[in-house]
Amino acid sequence: MTKTNAGHFFEDYRIGQTFRHGPLRTVGEGERALYQALYPTRFAVNVSDPVAQSVGLPRAPLDDMIVFHKVFGATVPDISLNAVANLGYADLRWLRPVYPGDSLGAVTEIIGLKENSNGKTGIVWVRTTGMNAAGEDVLTFVRWVMVRKRDAAGPAPDPVVPDLPSHVAATDLAVPAGLDFTGYAESGVRAPHRLGDYKVGEIIDHVDGVTLSEAEHMMATRLWQNTAKVHFDITARPQAQRLIYGGHIISMARALSFNGLEGAEFMAAINGGAHANPAFAGDTVRAWSEVLETASTPAPGVGAIRLRLVATKGSEAGVLKGEDGKYHPDVLLDLDYWALMPV
Template sequence: MSTTSASKTDSGNFFEDFAIGQVIQHATPRTVTEGDRAVYGSIYPTRFAIPSSAAFAASVGLRAHPVEDLIAFHIAFGKTVPDISLNAVANLGYAECRFHQPVLPGETLSTSSEVIGLKQNSNGRSGVVYVRSTAVNQAGETALEWARWVMVHKRDAEAAAPETVIPELASVVDPKELVIPDGLDFTAYDFAAAGEAHRFDDYEVGERIDHVDGVTLTESEHQQATRLWQNTAKVHFNKEARPDGRNLVYGGHIISLARALSFNGLANAQLIAAINAGSHVAPAFAGDTVYAWSEVLEKAETSAPGVGALRLRLVATRGRDESMTLRNEEGKYADGVLLDLDLWTLVPR
């Protein structure tokens, strides 16, 4: 005899399932391992000295050998996907992301999110959800926090639109609010080991740096990376989830590629202190070749010995743009721009 019961599976939240002030505790805490460091290095051409060398990390005063900042970001972000963006059309942007402390192998990250904004799109079939997410370690200490906004499908196009609430988000994290890792000291910085001689005073506001190298996206690598972070968004794996039948590359994969490529010219931008803003300007797919360039936007002193902060615009492009053009004459993003990321990095003075 067969019986029927309420579904035990989860189809994810749709736009009409969100409410202002709603707090979501995301499932599956994730313990960071040395395996994450190794796989990250096998996927991305990263060579920054602090996450690459325990001896180098110790030489600049860090208590232990941290993983790449973006490993923590991807893990924490991935926790939010089943609840926030499983039914997403696209992830649209980031703001007010601060890294509170380096994350170490053995630490366990848990993430929660609060809904801080909602806006239904004019087509009535989707809307934009704004959330503020926080990742804490096993001791309850904040590892990182960020805001993001994502376009999400509606389950029922006829469902009533919520009151529009668009949060006020800072365009830039005040450099005085950057969290400097305990003990960080660049006064005895080993430039030879780091790979470049360029320090804080060698960079000028307005300077643009062509990072030269490119990486061609493959289906297997971008899906492996996205699985590593336990990101379950359908558009990355299921060709039936998009009208064009193509797997969309996770935007974080482009961020990590661009960050790794930026080593050539910014090898001493060792740590990411904050992400001020970010836009995934255009979709990326397997077969695209990604290049990157940076612009120095601002410089700031910090209280840590020998440590300065560079605010950079990191731009990823489909195909190399030697002219490093961000916007066209109409003020729109130039053809080929995939990512426009504004971030603070810590460099030796």
């Protein structure tokens, strides 16, 4: 009897199938320190207890992307161990802050299946919910992933493509309990711009770049327990190139966006996202943002800004797609998300 896990293949999934991923993983200050070592993040509320307390929180919460990585990584053995690539996200919402010492678990439901025309792979849509040890939901998201078939000649399930929302409404954003940005100016943060300084259609070039390395990428995938073969095993990819984990690109681009969006302290939701082209060690990641929408929230002094965050490996700010409607080959990530910032 086989005792090891070879991962699931496309034909193993069924609509409505549920996976409870385990075990609960405790996250602490170590994850915060390693996250800051991997990505040049400087958003003040996540790195400073005094700043967090000045805006109504008990202490500095962990970066929102740490929560995403931890929950995402927990799903990999059941969902994407045999993936060719993670393709996109929708309806991702952070529901409450996570603090050092919290423990996180996850549950995933299969909500869509469609075999690709080549017969060798298929697309699997899933909804994952992350929760803390108290059973409170902290994160929910839909993602879709291309997964290998075990047998290309095997039968495929009837196609089911889920109907997903185009974006998360501003009224559905979860604002951390107690968050109050009315005293943000006195918190000592270097963040000169407020919500009213940003205009819809504005393009912000974040200027800085970071060259990807094998060492940092492998540290990240191990830290987040993302054991998908394409990230670890050079024999699983053409030209013996390990594929850089897409979440690594999201975190890098988000960190780079600090230069120009210093006050966008919290990621509140991801409306949609696409890993437009693969990234490999040696690529230099740069980022730009487009302002899509602004909105108010019920919390004092707290506004919401909807942004398109684009990570590239060379194209100029504002360059996204060609005349054929396809992504420019230098575009790595196209992410539509909401952030919370002072008004």
